[in-house]
Amino acid sequence: MENNNSNTIEKKENQFAVLARILQYAKPYRNYLFFAFISAFISVVVSLFIPVLIGRAIDVIVGKGNVDFNRLISILIVIAVAIAISAVFQWIMTYCTNKITFLSVRDLRMAAFDKLIQVPLRYIDGTSHGNIMNTMINDIDQISDGLLQGFAQLFTGVITIVGTLVIMLFVNFKIALIVIIMTPLSMVVASFISKRTYNKFKEQSSIRGELGGYIEEVIGNQKVVTAFCYEDRAQEKFEEINQRLYDCGVMAQFYSSLTNPCTRFLNGLVYAVVAIIGALSVIGGAFSVGQLSSFLTYANQYTKPFNEISGVVAELQSAFASARRVFTLLDQEIEVDPEEQGGSTNKTTVGKVDLDKVSFSYNKEVSLIEDWSLAVKPGQRIAIVGPTGCGKTTVINLLMRFYDVDGGSIQVDNRDIKTMSREELRRNYGMVLQETWLFHGTVRENIAYGKENATMDEIIAAAKGAHAHSFIKRLPNGYDTVISEEGDNISQGQKQLLCIARIMLTKPPMLILDEATSNIDTRTEINIQKAFKKLMEGRTSFIIAHRLSTIKDADRILVMDKGRIIEQGSHEELLVRGGYYAKLYNSQFKQV
Structure with a gap:
């Protein structure tokens, strides 16, 4: 039991570490982050003002012969202006989050490629080329998708939750507490499911790399595959890997697809409880119909970010799994040149070469x-x-x-x-x-x-x-x-x-x-x-x-076997010797 807890803590710490590394690539573009936050704040605050206006509009039309058209029209005009302002700043926020995401991912891909051309040849030879290509393209694209949704939901979600919470507490403290107490249920459910989606997305990312490597291998050697009539066996192996990717993908999507409906069900319960208690308050005279309408709207807006955030859990989990693969490449040791260690740079080369007791x-x-x-x-x-x-x-x-x-x-x-x-x-x-x-x-x-x-x-x-x-x-x-x-x-x-x-x-x-x-x-x-x-x-x-016949004129011929020089000399000398070369x-x- 202790091992499970320690693994869970370690996984969370690793995810935070991965997130911190991803955000390092967004740091140079923090101006976009600032404007995105300001735009999100203005957009959400203005949108939060709209339910109040709607509640007032309802109150001026409730009751027979109690419709104030002049006041209703002025309220509707203000609502239209508020919606337009909210939409404009929502567009600015989206533009800024897109900009910071794509610029960050561009820098990440550049860093990955820069690392790729600096790693020792041993790494290139020992890693599937298709796997490397999958990391450079698909995994980084997956990070882009996760970041894009993550930034947007983070800004609007946090501000919406805080804003609606403050307004609900101000309108009716008791009913607001009921909403606050019941909301964490959806978070618990989302957390429970997300733990099970992460491993599946990690496995899916790994199999995707394996599949990419196999496809690259077959396509790059298609003539050999065809010459040896290996098409059927190649197809069978492809289908086996593809089936594993399908099975893993189905389970990953199954777990992730449970998040949104489960949280929506719980939020629906919260909405129903608030509606019942609010209706009783209206009957008791503590609430007006318009105020109840506004409060229900705020309760829905308060729970909505939890649904939206839980909806991108799958993308975020997949992005984390892909980020680990990218950072595995970025963490490879590079070939260090001696200039960084004070080595000299002599440009004149005579061509004298000496190998002294070399082992490898x-x-x-x-x-x-x-x-x-x-x-x-x-x-x-x-x-x-x-x-x-x-x-x-x-x-x-x-x-x-x-x-x-x-x-x-x-x-x-x-x-x-x-x-x-x-x-x-x-x-x-x-x-x-x-x-x-x-x-x-x-x-x-x-x-x-x-x-x-x-x-x-x-x-x-x-x-x-x-x-x-x-x-x-x-x-x-x-x-x-x-x-x-x-x-x-x-x-x-x-x-x-x-x-x-x-x-x-x-x-x-x-x-x-x-x-x-x-x-x-x-x-x-x-x-x-x-x-x-x-x-x-x-x-x-x-x-x-x-x-x-192409090396007769060589000054010296080295005859090698099992990593050793067994004979050496000129062409004529070796022929006269009558050994292995002859x-x-x-x-x-x-x-x-």
Whole structure:
């Protein structure tokens, strides 16, 4: 029992903490908050004056032959003016609350995206991309919906409750006490139900993220799904996740839908009690008919905010659950650059690279690279070969500081790369990967991705160097041809050529080529190798290749297996040695 109580207290404290963090994003726009409050106050006060006027209007028409038309018309005019004033300030309040909500959510989404591009690659690799997208879009939209309703109900609700309570106490103290005593019943019911809706909305948000991740995974690999005839099984898994989301959503909506009718039922009882007692007071002469009408209106206005607030409980609970997911992203550790710690920024790079007793593993329980050392002189071309999973790409990840070493150090020009900013380090490398990436934009914009102010002449020269100029000129609009988001309007090999042209344009002091010609035909590959040979002159280069014919000219070839260097030397030296590399190389020419 104590555990349940402590969990409830902890959950409330967590919700208050989440709310406090959300409101921090509204703090810069507190002027809108101020005007919203003032507008809400004026709108509610004016609207609270209307029942008094209605009561007076009723009193001037009660009784046979006792209708005062002149006074009635003047009262109706005042009522019309009061309604207009209330409506105008209600619009101002709505505008201000919308403004503060959308600006706050905009800043929250910007903060989430800013965090996303600063988190270590380990987080991106270890989290479903669809889940991250769901957090960035759906969860933040859910916070927006909750805030929008929450702000509006908070302002009008609190002022209405306080205003009507003061007026009722002034009109009839005893009947007002009855209303006050019975009202908390609706709050108790709403609280009871809201506790059960929160967990369901939290679970719903989590399953929604899982579903988004699965959809992104299937759509992104649709060709593979189709090639392996996996459509039916993919559909079954989707339906299983979707069914769980449906079941959870139904229960969440069921619990939340109980709130409003339950509180309305209790408020209806309050209204009935007030009506009966008020009617008896009118009979006893303590009340006029008009006063009773006004009091009943105030009793209804007093209970109405409780209904409205309880009606948005579901939205608020869902918003809290979504906010937790967003703040989980915002609480991730970021990659800290050494400038903040007093690191130096040397812009000149010779290209001397040293790996000293480097150790690293993605999973702490499974070792990968242990006590790995390598000395690379400026301008050397280092080729790395070996079976799949031996650690070739991992070395590249460590050189670029996509991941940090667990032990040992990596130095560039005798500087530990941990003392360099990641931007400084990565600008010294030009990297072409096996997996091409192009964004939705023109060919020219894609080539100039790494050099913002590149001239057209530079872009064309880079394209020619990558042997991409000829096919670009054959495109419908040449360099202004728009490439689709997936690059489906050009071939895989052409995508690779554009990625190579990017590097040709930036001309960095060091190069990383990770299967850079894997998607190029043999004839084009020969030309690309010539271009790379020219590009690599005087530049330290790291080359990963499965086709060993592409690395014959490397100054040193490293043969890796299970995270260790098992052989190293030039192409000729390794062939003479007759070891693993020689067997691997000769296997390419064996007849099956």
